[in-house]
Structure formats: structure tokens, C-alpha cells
Amino acid sequence: MSKIRERMAMAARSSNLASREHVVMPVDCLGAMGIASRRHAIGIMAVRLKYANDASVHADMAEQLRRMIKKPLPQSLGRAIALQAMREFLMQQCKSCAGRGYKAAPNGVKHPCQSCRGSVIKRYSDTERLQSIGISLASVRTQEVIRQVDYLVGIIQAEEKFAVMRAQKCLVD
Numbered sequence: 001m002s003k004i005r006e007r008m009a010m011a012a013r014s015s016n017l018a019s020r021e022h023v024v025m026p027v028d029c030l031g032a033m034g035i036a037s038r039r040h041a042i043g044i045m046a047v048r049l050k051y052a053n054d055a056s057v058h059a060d061m062a063e064q065l066r067r068m069i070k071k072p073l074p075q076s077l078g079r080a081i082a083l084q085a086m087r088e089f090l091m092q093q094c095k096s097c098a099g100r101g102y103k104a105a106p107n108g109v110k111h112p113c114q115s116c117r118g119s120v121i122k123r124y125s126d127t128e129r130l131q132s133i134g135i136s137l138a139s140v141r142t143q144e145v146i147r148q149v150d151y152l153v154g155i156i157q158a159e160e161k162f163a164v165m166r167a168q169k170c171l172v173d
């Protein structure tokens with residue numbers, strides 16, 4: 001986790017709102033997150049959820065993401081898609097190599113992980129996604145569902161970056 005994300009997570013968990021001059025305190029960081037949240041509400045919720053384990057934003061984030069789906073899908077399906085996108089954002093690490101990017105043979109030689117090809121990012125297969133969402137592989141909607149998951153994962157990732165950048169800028173200015 002980057003330093004700014006660590007700070008934001010700490011601030012989100014903090015109950016100490018004391019402020020001091022010339023020192024960035026949790027209260028300053030929370031203020032910066034508040035400002036960033038005006039434009040990047042989803043991004044700030046993503047930070048709170050992922051780094052501060054703040055489950056209180058979970059339902060709200062899922063609902064906001066669901067509303068961003070442009071295709072007319074049943075509400076329950078939209079919600080399942082939003083939840084899957086959040087799950088993928090929260091668990092980005094390749095399980096096969098535990099996020100190392102390689103696997104060590106008994107003789108100590110390291111081989112790039114075949115699951116993630118060394119990227120350490122977990123790739124969710126279509127089957128895995130559809131099963132997790134609870135939609136039949138035979139459904140006529142499978143491709144549409146996959147597209148929407150990709151779309152929402154992209155939104156969360158971009159929003160998280162923008163929100164962090166915005167908060168950091170507020171702290172520096």
C-alpha cells in the first residue's frame with residue numbers, strides 16, 4: 001500500500017481528531033478525503049473499504065455502482081454484478097503465487113507464475129465470474145454480464161486512483 005493510502009486508511013479509522021499546525025494529522029487527511037469525495041465518492045468508498053476495512057460503505061458503494069450499469073438489467077442481477085466488481089477490486093492478488101509473481105521450485109529456481117504470468121494480478125475467468133454472480137453459463141446474458149463487470153471494475157480502479165490523487169493534492173496545497 002502506498003504511503004498516502006496508508007494515511008487515508010489510518011485517518012478513516014481514527015477517533016483522534018486533534019489538529020496541529022504544520023503537521024498532517026488524521027483530521028487533515030479526513031478533510032482531504034471529504035473534498036476528494038465530492039467528485040470521486042466511489043473512489044473514496046473504495047479506499048475506505050479496501051484499506052480501512054470500513055464495511056459501512058459497502059452497501060452504498062454497491063448501489064452507486066449498480067446505477068452506473070447502462071444496460072437495462074434486472075435490479076438483482078445488477079446488484080450481483082456490482083458486488084462481483086467490488087470483490088475483484090478487493091481481491092486483486094493472484095492466489096496461485098500469493099502475489100509474488102513467481103513460484104520457486106524445490107531447487108530454489110524461480111519460475112514466473114503461470115496463472116498471472118508474473119503480473120501478480122488475479123485474472124478472473126468468465127466461468128468464475130458467472131458462478132460467483134449466480135448466472136447460468138447457458139444464459140443469453142453471459143457476455144453482457146461479463147462486459148458490465150469489466151466496466152465496473154474499470155470504474156472502481158480509476159475512481160480509486162483519482163480520489164487518492166485528489167486527496168493527496170489537498171494535503172500538499
Ligand SMILES: [Zn+2]
Pocket residue numbers: 094095096097098099100101102113114115116117118119120121
Ligand atoms: Zn501469480
